[in-house]
Amino acid sequence: xxxxxxxxxxxxxxxxxxxxxxxxxxxxxxxxxxxxxxxxxxxxxxxxxxxxxxxxxxxxxxxxxxxxxxxxxxxxxxxxxxxxxxxxxxxxxxxxxxxxxxxxxxxxxxxxxxxxxxxxxxxxxxxxxxxxxxxxxxxxxxxxxxxxxxxxxxxxxxxxxxxxxxxxxxxxxxxxxxxxxxxxxxxxxxxxxxxxxxxxxxxxxxxxxxxxxxxxxxxxxxxxxxxxxxxxxxxxxxxxxxxxxxxxxxxxxxxxxxxxxxxxxxxxxxxxxxxxxxxxxxxxxxxxxxxxxxxxxxxxxxxxxxxxxxxxxxxxxxxxxxxxxxxxxxxxxxxxxxxxxxxxxxxxxxxxxxxxxxxxxxxxxxxxxxxxxxxxxxxxxxxxxxxxxxxxxxxxxxxxxxxxxxxxxxxxxxxxxxxxxxxxxxxxx
Numbered sequence: 001x002x003x004x005x006x007x008x009x010x011x012x013x014x015x016x017x018x019x020x021x022x023x024x025x026x027x028x029x030x031x032x033x034x035x036x037x038x039x040x041x042x043x044x045x046x047x048x049x050x051x052x053x054x055x056x057x058x059x060x061x062x063x064x065x066x067x068x069x070x071x072x073x074x075x076x077x078x079x080x081x082x083x084x085x086x087x088x089x090x091x092x093x094x095x096x097x098x099x100x101x102x103x104x105x106x107x108x109x110x111x112x113x114x115x116x117x118x119x120x121x122x123x124x125x126x127x128x129x130x131x132x133x134x135x136x137x138x139x140x141x142x143x144x145x146x147x148x149x150x151x152x153x154x155x156x157x158x159x160x161x162x163x164x165x166x167x168x169x170x171x172x173x174x175x176x177x178x179x180x181x182x183x184x185x186x187x188x189x190x191x192x193x194x195x196x197x198x199x200x201x202x203x204x205x206x207x208x209x210x211x212x213x214x215x216x217x218x219x220x221x222x223x224x225x226x227x228x229x230x231x232x233x234x235x236x237x238x239x240x241x242x243x244x245x246x247x248x249x250x251x252x253x254x255x256x257x258x259x260x261x262x263x264x265x266x267x268x269x270x271x272x273x274x275x276x277x278x279x280x281x282x283x284x285x286x287x288x289x290x291x292x293x294x295x296x297x298x299x300x301x302x303x304x305x306x307x308x309x310x311x312x313x314x315x316x317x318x319x320x321x322x323x324x325x326x327x328x329x330x331x332x333x334x335x336x337x338x339x340x341x342x343x344x345x346x347x348x349x350x351x352x353x354x355x356x357x358x359x360x361x362x363x364x365x366x367x368x369x370x371x372x373x374x375x376x377x378x379x380x381x382x383x384x385x386x387x388x389x390x391x392x393x394x395x396x397x398x399x400x401x402x403x404x405x406x407x408x409x410x411x412x413x414x415x416x417x418x419x420x421x422x423x424x425x426x427x428x429x
Contacts, residue, residue, distance in 0.1 A: 071429065178200065198211045253299055294306060294309070334386070
């Protein structure tokens, strides 16, 4: 695969538009000290309501902050802080807001004043005083307050973006594997081989790996320290639903997995959302779309929010389609440049994308050699960001941000909307 194609897929993952398309290779480097219990022990706890720790909000990847109350009428810009490069990931901790591009990561106070910057960029994950930055060469752990580096796990190959920390282990999803890193040192403890582009989700009892051919549940943090045994996690459950083709993203709610899946142009298969019951190992429903592309989904108590698109036009056609969570039936839809992840706060859903055109729209295929992915070296120059009423689909307000790589990284905390574009990180109220 060409380097420009890989760069394109990486940027799309960070914005949350097309998570499963990230094409990466290699595995994380090993450091001494892989055995032994980590002193840092963070449970898979419920995400604090006054934060937005990752692109998908919580480890379940729901994309919903129940306590957020984003504006229902046209918001004003409270502040804007410039960031070098195009912002592709935004996270919000208890006191600081974090924005990252391919070039740097910046920490800003809630009032909009700069705190620190680091010369590394990538997908961001905030966990209990630590900020994980997933670069194209590995994972770097930073002190979330000062920006100082704690450890890094890198090698000569490209690494992954999804990170979950649980009970002394940092789980990282790679191209065809999931690795477990020691939370204290970043040392690689184990590696599980998977199908391409594994999606990583969790709840307070398990870590779940979802791929095109299986769903695997792991006991969080579990490993064996015996001298002659492998320090691998304990597998609780493995199922093979027979899915095809690639998984874009997955959401875990109770015993149900919601999976967004790419269509295949060569296989004449449309993009789709599938609902799978883990208790009965059975599919509850499947909703297909008329277009091949499908962005990252979000899931609430009663709805599933999806952004299918058609990449064969310029600009690409895109829609926000809202499904009934129990049946998969369409409740309402909005057509127009919807390439980014829908995020939900209270009774408002916010999403958008690059317009006109997006150089980073990728379609899945059965072969990496024939993957259809455009150049992706430059972001689109402008885009749209919409807010809708979650029940009626009424469009509440629209913004016209700067450039992006397909979709805008958005975080909803309190009454504030944080988003990133080619000019920096912005706060709307």
